[in-house]
Structure formats: structure tokens, C-alpha cells
Amino acid sequence: MNDANPVLSVDKLHKAFNGKTVVSGLTFDLYPGEILALVGENGAGKSTSKNMLCGLLAPTGGEILIEQQKVAEVDGALHGISAVHQELSLFKSLTVAQNLCINDLPGSNLNIDWSKAEKIARKELDFLGVAIDPQALVGDLGAGKQQIVEIAKALLHANKVLILDEPTTSLTKPEREKLFAVMQKLKARGVAMIFISHFMDEVYQMADKYLVLRDGQQVAAGELAKTPRSELEALMVGREMTQSQIELAPPQNQVSLAVRQLTSCHFNQISLNLKKGEIIGIGGLMGAGRTELAEAISGLRPAQGEIYIGGKFIKRPSLATMLKHKLCYVTEDRRGLGLFPQRSVKENMTAANLSNFVQPLFRGIGFKNEQAAAQQVVDKMNVVLPDINSAVSHLSGGNQQKVLLGRWLACQPEILILDEPTKGVDIGAKLDIHKKIAALAASGVAVLLVSSDLQELLDLSHRIIVMRTGEQVAEFNRDAFDPTKIIAAAASSAYAKETS
């Protein structure tokens, strides 16, 4: 099929936000009936690339040719390119037929021809070979069928190139097989597809070609048939394991936190022993259930299983109980779940341990030493700020993160659960935070570190536990860290338990 002309060609596509390059050098040719896999770690630039290719973002450089016609930017409907995004864009309270035709309803504005819409929907669904009732409400369908309705909707308006962003993450195994069958059918009909996936098995099963993005750069592209899987994984990671700049003290023998068979709808049978002074990294892809696990251990989410702190069984874990046992959880969602934006740095710092400053003498009226204690944390954490009484929303992301971390360190935790502690933080602040974490561990604090930044896990952890779709799939000791193996464990098929 390669004798035909490419349906979509892209040359050195480049995107920058406010002068900061997020994607550069994107170059490929896509022929009809081909599937191109777009792979890379979290934050490698896959979503930005997708958005440029389906017309949601205008590129800041490079060329796009559609059927050999140069265009400035993609117009999805006009050029026949459409995307199925990770977050479904369906109206759950409308029927399948209404959803499919919503962009271009048949009939006039005042008199919509719903029976015609139903016919269109039925034809499209038959074409895909799936049994979905056009009259059913989308909200009543399972995730797999919703995904297929989404694909049908995309194809209705644009049938040359289809971009699928992580289409399998929320699907069960049979649903996934069904989706792949639909993809095969489309491929046979000459629809070109760009397949974005974390899962290497799926990439090898479905795609013809690959394109690897790393830190916004296209680092490799080629035929999957000629590229062994280990090579592709190495390309995604790309870095040699650099010697960590951070010295980790050896952990003590006493177990601080023990988790036994912890299970909820987001993760399954997780067990771990966290020693005093030890840092355990939890690696994995987005949606692997890591944040949910961290929140369950912190008492924020219900889960079955057992949690022990210092050998003591915790009957009903709630955040308040866990706080009493000196377990603190620092959320990954700084803005949404962490900070009080309009309030001062001081108030943000003392929000979790305000009771320490309440004066007993005047029956709880007034806070003693609050200002001084907050100032002390500011100094210790190296926060750069105009004034301790200025609103926390004025600070930069890195300094906000330090304030959040400082709030919990002021509680003097013995167990600290950190969820993406350096997300959206500049490099200088990141190093500060890393040093702080290592120093805390050295002083005997047990740390559970959830991170999508592999280098961070490698630098800071004594051990790394890898999770995949809620399962605990691999564990590595510091002397046996191997980034490629870690990525492989995290990014294998969603269902196969065994890796490498």
C-alpha cells in the first residue's frame, strides 16, 4: 500500500508556549491504512502533538501536508482528520444516535429529523460491525462501547486519519479485543491511524510504524518489524542511569508502615513494608492506581486490607487518625487539594498543625508563636517570598510546593507520603526538595514517594515498586535499578502480569 501518496505528512513540526518549546522536530509520513504508534513517557509531548495534528493547537513551526497540499494548520472536518481523546467527549444523557449526529443534525433547526439521525447512526455502527442500539443512552453503555461510539462519531466527520489517544486504558480485555477488531477493519478500508499508547504489547500488536518522543523531541522513528522491543523501550527512556547527586543514608531495621493486601476498585492486593529512614518509590504510568493507593494509605479513600503503623493495626483509617499516628500525605494536586489560594503563606503553613499554637491560658483565644514558626519553616524550606503575610497564590509553582511540603513537615511526620512532590516545579526548587526528602529520610522518617519522573525515583529511592493497572508488578532494589526494565514493567500490556 506504500505506492500510494501519503495522506498526511508532517515535517519538523514545532510548538512553543510563551517561548517555551514543548514539541519539536516532529516528522513523519502516514499512508492510507497505516497505523503509526506515538510513544513516549508521561509528559514527553504526546498530547501536544496530538492536538496539533487534529487541529486543536496551531503549530508554531514546521510544515503539514495533507494529501500533498500544504496547510497552515489542520482543520479536522475539512481535512478528514479526527481524534478520539482520552477523556471522552460524549453527552451521557443523550442517545447514541443523538451523540453521533450532534455536530451536523439532519433536518432543519426547528424540526430535527431524528429518524434520519438514527438511520445514519445505525449505518455507521453496522459499518464498524458492532451491536450497539442507536436509541440507547450513552451513559448506560460500558466504557468499551462508549469508546466505539466515540470512534464512530469521529469517523462520521473525518474518515482519512483517525487519532486514538490511549484508547485502551479504561477498557476490559474483551472490550479491548473488540476495539482492536474495529481498528483492523478500519485499516483494511484504508483509514490511517495514529495510535497513542503506553502499552508496548498493544503497540506491537497493532501498529506498523513508531515514533518516539522524549522531552518534547522526536528521538526516533521507524518500522516496528525491524525494531526489537527492548530497543524501543531504551529509546523511550533514553538516558543512561546518571549517578545520583544525592546521598541516601541506609534505612533502619524497624518497620514504620506495613500494608497488607490493600485492595479497592483502583488497585489490587498491594503489600509493602516501609522501614524507618527508607524511601520507597512507587513507579508506574498515569492511571496505574498510585495516587489512589497513596490516598487509601492516608485514610482519604476506603479500601479493604490491613494497615499497620509501627506494628499497630489501624482499625478505621481516616486522615485524622493517620495524622495522629504522624502519617502525613502531600497531595499531587497542589492547587486543587493542597493550598488555600487567597490565604497568606503563614496561614497555609500552619493549616494542619494550628492547634500547636493555640494558647491554653486564654481558653483558646489567639495563636502563640505562629508567625515565628511559619517564618522558621519558610527559612528551612528556602521559600522565596515577598512577605509571609502575602497570599500564597502570588508565589511561583516551586515555592508553592515548598509551602505545601513545609506545612506537612511542620507536623513532624514519622511517615511521609509524597505524591509527585516536584510536579510543575523548576529545576532549582526540585533539587532543594530532593535534598530535603533525603535529609528527612536520613533523620529516620519513612517516605513513600509516588512519582512519574523516573529520574526522581532513581535518585531518591532505596527501592522502587512498579504498579500497572492497579497491580503491584515489580520491585527493584537500588543496586539493581534499571530504567529500561522499570519502564518495561510499567508499560507492558495492561493484562499480562509477567514482564521482561
Add this chain to the structure above:
Amino acid sequence: MKEALSNQLKQNPAMPMLAVLMILFSTLSPYFFDAINMESIAANNAVILIAAVGMTLVFLTGGIDLSIATVISVSAVMAGVIMGHTDNVLLGVLTAVSVGAAFGLLNGFLIGFLGLSPFITTMGTQLIARGIAFSVSEGIAVQGTPEPVIDFGFALVMGIPKITLVSFAVLLIVGFLVALTSWGRYIILLGSNPLAARYCGLNTRWLELSVYLASGILGGIAGFISIANLGNALPGVGDTLLLIIIGAVVLGGTSMNGGEGSLTKTLFGVAVLAVLTNGLNLLGIPFYDQLMIQGALIFIGYSIAMRLNQAKR
């Protein structure tokens, strides 16, 4: 000095407005600065100030209490009925406060523990309170207010009406609670970001309940004060007050979204509306024209407050 003043102005946008209105009315009317006029402004706004304190607490958490005005009515009516039968003032005070507390608890339970929306919930309790007030009083003023209560309404201490002193005392006590206790700090944090408050281990349900309870109790106190002010318990006393209360709090600069505001701001907000109403009355401007001016002032004042707040950022 100059900086401190401009800071004050940014904190309290109603302050310059109050100054302008006072200068304006004192030049337009010779009676404005008269002691009797000042007394009447102070006495007639005691009820509003107490209720506005309650509303401010609720606003700080990001909620709203639409029931507070008719809770004033129902607690006044119940207290009036009890006092009419027993002639016991203390029992009357207790009745007013407990009726207010009961409505506050109901609101707080529905909002804090069942997670209902504050707007809808308090809209419902507002109607219930109004219904009870009118059915118990059969729609007319409750007779038989004890003499001491009526005397209290007219009494002055150093030229200031006693009921005004009560409202200032309420403002001061609640102001202290908000500024200097962990409860006060926590309700502001809750209003600033309820999810973050939960992730800090705060008991957000009880905090929410406590705020509506406080608002209900303050409504009850305001209800009793309304009897002293008017001489009778009127079933419709609170009906027209709701928008004045909300307007005063917003004009003072407390955010309806929660997490920002103070009782000082509310004091200035109440004062602006009080002076405005009084001044327009003195000038003989008809009631309906006054409404138009009040309405315009609320959004003019609010937009100025918003600008100042943005400039601060």
C-alpha cells in the same frame, strides 16, 4: 502613614463610600448630624448588623443563608408569644435564641452532613420560618411585650442606644472568634478551598454545621432585638431585610465565594446602607426612588471593591 491609609482603603472599600455619603448628606441636610438622627440610624440598624454578622460567617465558608431574615421574624414571634403569656424577659431571650439555633441546626445538618446546596436548603427553611411566623401570630403583631423590653429599646448609654451596644458587642465577640480562634481560622480555610481543608484533616462537616448554627443563633438574637426596637414582635419584620443584609455584607467587601472577608468590612457595609437610607429619607426622596439608588450603589460599590481586590493581586 499614607501607605497605611491606602491599605485601609483597599481593605475596606466601603469606608471612602461612607465618608462621601456622610459629607454629602451633612451638607444637604442640617438634621443629618443631629444627635437624634444619629441615634435613630444606630438603633434602626442593630437588627441588620447582628444578622449581617451571621451572614458574614456563612459567606466566609462560601455558603449563603437565605433563611436568616425570616428566622429573625419567627424567633421574634415565638419570643413575643412566650413573653405575652409569661411576662418573663429571660424566657423570651432563651426562646428567641433556641428557635434561631433550631433553624441553624437544621440548615447545618442538611448542608454539612447531607451535602445539600446551601442556596436551596436555606431557601426551604426560609419559607418554613416565614410560614411558622405568620401562622403562630395569625399575621398580626404579637401583643403583650413586657415593659422592660420596650424600655430597653429606648434606653441610651452615653447617647448610644442600648440595642446598638448589643449589636456592637455581638460584632466584637464574633470578630474575636473569627480572628483569634482556630475555629475562625478553619472556617476561612474551608471557604478558601474546601477540598484542601479536608486534606488537612479538618472536620469540614462540623465546621459547616457550626457556621449555620451560629448564623441561626444570631438570627434569634436579632429577632429579640427587633421586639425591643419596634415594641412588638412582627411576623413580617425580617421579610424585607434579606437583600439589605446580603447587600451590606457584599458592599463591605466579603467575598460570596468564601475564604476572604472580615466583620470590620461588614460593619462598614451596614453603615453605608444605613446612612444612605437615612440621608435619602431626610432629603424627602420617595421610597421607590430610594430603592433604585440603593440598587445602583450595591453594584457600583461591589465593582469598586472587586477592582481594588484585583489591584491587590
